[in-house]
Amino acid sequence: MEYTFSDNLGSLKPSAIREIFKSLTDPSIISFAAGNPAPQSFPADALADLAADIFKNNAAVALQYGITEGYTPLRQAVARRLREKFGIGRAIDTTIITSGGTQGLELCCRALCSRGDVVLAEDPSFIGALNSFRACGAETVGVPLGADGIDPAALEAAILAHPRTKLLYLIPTFQNPSGITTSWEKRKAIYEIARRHGVMILEDNPYGELRFAGEDIPTIKSIDEEGIVVYCSSFSKILSAGMRVGYVCAPDAVVQKMVVGKQCEDVHTNLFFQMITYRYMTEYDLDGHIREIQDIYRHKCTLMLGCLDAAMPKGFTFTRPEGGLFIWCTMPDGIPMMDFVKRALERKVAVVPGSAFLCDPTAESHSVRLNYSTPSDDDIRRGTAVLGTLAADMLRERG
Amino acid sequence: MEYTFSDNLGSLKPSAIREIFKSLTDPSIISFAAGNPAPQSFPADALADLAADIFKNNAAVALQYGITEGYTPLRQAVARRLREKFGIGRAIDTTIITSGGTQGLELCCRALCSRGDVVLAEDPSFIGALNSFRACGAETVGVPLGADGIDPAALEAAILAHPRTKLLYLIPTFQNPSGITTSWEKRKAIYEIARRHGVMILEDNPYGELRFAGEDIPTIKSIDEEGIVVYCSSFSKILSAGMRVGYVCAPDAVVQKMVVGKQCEDVHTNLFFQMITYRYMTEYDLDGHIREIQDIYRHKCTLMLGCLDAAMPKGFTFTRPEGGLFIWCTMPDGIPMMDFVKRALERKVAVVPGSAFLCDPTAESHSVRLNYSTPSDDDIRRGTAVLGTLAADMLRERG
Numbered sequence: 066m067e068y069t070f071s072d073n074l075g076s077l078k079p080s081a082i083r084e085i086f087k088s089l090t091d092p093s094i095i096s097f098a099a100g101n102p103a104p105q106s107f108p109a110d111a112l113a114d115l116a117a118d119i120f121k122n123n124a125a126v127a128l129q130y131g132i133t134e135g136y137t138p139l140r141q142a143v144a145r146r147l148r149e150k151f152g153i154g155r156a157i158d159t160t161i162i163t164s165g166g167t168q169g170l171e172l173c174c175r176a177l178c179s180r181g182d183v184v185l186a187e188d189p190s191f192i193g194a195l196n197s198f199r200a201c202g203a204e205t206v207g208v209p210l211g212a213d214g215i216d217p218a219a220l221e222a223a224i225l226a227h228p229r230t231k232l233l234y235l236i237p238t239f240q241n242p243s244g245i246t247t248s249w250e251k252r253k254a255i256y257e258i259a260r261r262h263g264v265m266i267l268e269d270n271p272y273g274e275l276r277f278a279g280e281d282i283p284t285i286k287s288i289d290e291e292g293i294v295v296y297c298s299s300f301s302k303i304l305s306a307g308m309r310v311g312y313v314c315a316p317d318a319v320v321q322k323m324v325v326g327k328q329c330e331d332v333h334t335n336l337f338f339q340m341i342t343y344r345y346m347t348e349y350d351l352d353g354h355i356r357e358i359q360d361i362y363r364h365k366c367t368l369m370l371g372c373l374d375a376a377m378p379k380g381f382t383f384t385r386p387e388g389g390l391f392i393w394c395t396m397p398d399g400i401p402m403m404d405f406v407k408r409a410l411e412r413k414v415a416v417v418p419g420s421a422f423l424c425d426p427t428a429e430s431h432s433v434r435l436n437y438s439t440p441s442d443d444d445i446r447r448g449t450a451v452l453g454t455l456a457a458d459m460l461r462e463r464g
Numbered sequence: 465m466e467y468t469f470s471d472n473l474g475s476l477k478p479s480a481i482r483e484i485f486k487s488l489t490d491p492s493i494i495s496f497a498a499g500n501p502a503p504q505s506f507p508a509d510a511l512a513d514l515a516a517d518i519f520k521n522n523a524a525v526a527l528q529y530g531i532t533e534g535y536t537p538l539r540q541a542v543a544r545r546l547r548e549k550f551g552i553g554r555a556i557d558t559t560i561i562t563s564g565g566t567q568g569l570e571l572c573c574r575a576l577c578s579r580g581d582v583v584l585a586e587d588p589s590f591i592g593a594l595n596s597f598r599a600c601g602a603e604t605v606g607v608p609l610g611a612d613g614i615d616p617a618a619l620e621a622a623i624l625a626h627p628r629t630k631l632l633y634l635i636p637t638f639q640n641p642s643g644i645t646t647s648w649e650k651r652k653a654i655y656e657i658a659r660r661h662g663v664m665i666l667e668d669n670p671y672g673e674l675r676f677a678g679e680d681i682p683t684i685k686s687i688d689e690e691g692i693v694v695y696c697s698s699f700s701k702i703l704s705a706g707m708r709v710g711y712v713c714a715p716d717a718v719v720q721k722m723v724v725g726k727q728c729e730d731v732h733t734n735l736f737f738q739m740i741t742y743r744y745m746t747e748y749d750l751d752g753h754i755r756e757i758q759d760i761y762r763h764k765c766t767l768m769l770g771c772l773d774a775a776m777p778k779g780f781t782f783t784r785p786e787g788g789l790f791i792w793c794t795m796p797d798g799i800p801m802m803d804f805v806k807r808a809l810e811r812k813v814a815v816v817p818g819s820a821f822l823c824d825p826t827a828e829s830h831s832v833r834l835n836y837s838t839p840s841d842d843d844i845r846r847g848t849a850v851l852g853t854l855a856a857d858m859l860r861e862r863g
Contacts, residue, residue: 077728337737
């Protein structure tokens with residue numbers, strides 16, 4: 066049988082990161098390529114106690130079908146936390162539970178975008194989200210990401226150049242892959258431009274709670290008086306990534322359409338882990354636990370940046386994130402990025418080529434993404450030394 | 465802000481069943497409207513023991529990100545069971561894990577169908593699947609369901625009348641909503657017609673293991689030499705519906721495209737419950753557990769049919785399923801089905817109107833769906849008596 070595939074999925078390839086991730090079964094490779102939270106960020110003992118209690122006292126509910134919007138006590142707890150800690154959620158907004166943060170991004174695009182509509186995104190951006198948009202038939206168009214976010218004038222020009230723009234996708238805080246945080250001034254300017262042009266903003270904030278330095282900056286959703294922002298986040302980086310529990314806070318009309326889409330995709334999110342998450346939020350010290358994760362990542366990020374400062378020759382530059390999981394390393398002129406990635410892998414260090422994160426996958430990139438949450442301290446020391454030697458070799462070869 | 469929604473989701477409404485399900489919070493209502501497995505069908509104690517062990521010995525894996533295709537030991541265990549018990553799975557086929565059976569149905573359509581392509585389905589059919597197909601932009605067209613499946617000649621006529629037919633969706637065993645099982649002769653004839661016309665078959669078999677009477681009939685997938693059948697099922701009816709663990713066995717080329725779609729939707733299925741499912745399959749007596757569920761449903765179905773035989777006046781007819789969860793009740797001429805449903809609800813008995821399951825939602829139906837897996841024995845007795853009295857009242861009024 067010759068198979069012919071749909072317009073939306075036919076040309077879509079599996080994510081390059083995911084393919085790299087699958088090839089990392091060689092235990093001798095030091096991986097800076099993953100995006101996994103540190104294992105210590107999952108409070109396994111507390112979750113085990115809660116699981117035992119739910120099996121004992123509430124198994125009939127936890128194992129049965131639930132409703133698509135999510136477990137009501139969890140929805141209420143998330144909505145309360147968003148309101149009290151982040152100033153998010155007005156009368157027009159509704160909070161629902163999704164199967165990880167990615168489902169929220171995908172459902173937002175699925176609800177709003179028809180085939181050929183345009184999603185603008187920071188360039189580079191999270192490849193998983195870009196693929197989700199493409200799977201909905203949307204076209205992804207990049208707006209170059211500067212040191213403190215995209216340029217508002219460039220955003221407006223992009224909207225004008227693409228009249229079918231429906232959505233602006235942003236990770237304003239500790240962006241993946243760059244680690245960059247959009248400034249408060251730019252957040253306000255971006256919101257104002259989107260509002261003026263009737264473009265919805267999809268604000269993705271999976272790393273926002275992982276700040277280990279600097280001052281918090283309010284989310285874009287916190288200033289959303291007009292109901293143009295769909296806010297997505299998840300518990301993947303603070304409780305468990307494998308459980309797939311995320312959430313969306315967005316204008317009710319948009320949420321209702323996303324719920325229809327979610328019903329078609331998976332009916333509802335794993336109910337048992339929705340109940341565990343609710344119990345953890347209300348019976349344990351979630352904020353205290355998050356502070357412990359911040360300590361781990363502060364240590365690991367500081368260590369990696371220190372090692373890179375010591376090891377990498379002049380001309381290689383890095384972002385200096387105040388939170389999140391990633392550092393973005395940019396090569397000097399004349400150092401071909403893909404050669405660097407391939408030769409690093411030959412020397413048993415894996416990094417992700419920056420081209421994997423571009424809205425136009427054929428465009429050239431001079432950067433790589435480095436992850437510090439997954440490798441051990443020793444691997445961070447040894448891996449950065451390998452990268453430093455390679456960089457020096459390549460500079461010497463360039464002459 | 466005025467929101468405009470996508471072509472695919474814009475006109476899609478939440479499922480009528482789901483809305484009925486949400487309105488059933490009144491505990492005085494006897495519900496024959498749900499599709500929930502009996503609570504006894506979830507082996508909670510065994511799952512609790514396995515969960516405790518996984519938290520103790522394997523939490524770092526279970527709480528971390530997994531791969532999109534699913535937990536490898538579970539994929540292998542499912543593939544082995546499909547091969548050994550059902551003769552399913554050839555060299556061209558691959559088995560992956562999905563977030564419930566519904567995700568497999570949706571991903572199959574998403575991979576194969578572009579906007580405007582046609583999915584043929586038994587009429588009536590499972591409304592959740594029909595909506596999933598519509599959410600992918602496909603048009604659903606019904607082929608009337610007879611007492612032993614759709615008519616092969618009618619199927620061929622429908623394919624010829626709809627040149628954009630890509631997919632034929634079937635629940636051949638204990639169909640939802642009708643409880644009807646497609647005969648072996650018709651399965652072979654349907655396969656042959658689909659093969660000849662290059663139409664893929666999506667075989668949905670969530671109830672196949674719930675046979676409590678009669679002889680097993682081989683699945684259509686078991687005769688699929690050509691690689692035209694995508695087979696979907698789940699653990700929802702035999703281990704837990706709330707955990708959302710299902711699976712697909714289909715030609716590898718199709719599966720690969722579905723994996724790309726799944727990555728865009730939820731990255732992977734809850735890993736902890738994939739591990740629990742694998743452990744249960746390999747350390748407990750799954751077949752013995754299924755026999756216990758069959759005993760429960762044999763009892764409940766026999767009870768409901770006996771009560772209906774005694775209570776319902778002549779002219780009301782029922783299917784007599786040999787497994788699954790549902791009985792399909794058809795009204796005599798001159799009894800308006802929606803009136804029956806509304807008046808039953810006034811008398812505190814909920815049933816689902818047959819129109820909710822039609823491919824053309826504006827078409828007329830003279831049937832309702834009755835579920836026997838969820839209500840207690842006492843509710844089955846009392847609820848059927850109420851329906852019998854109502855039926856007699858309506859016949860008398862008709863004159």
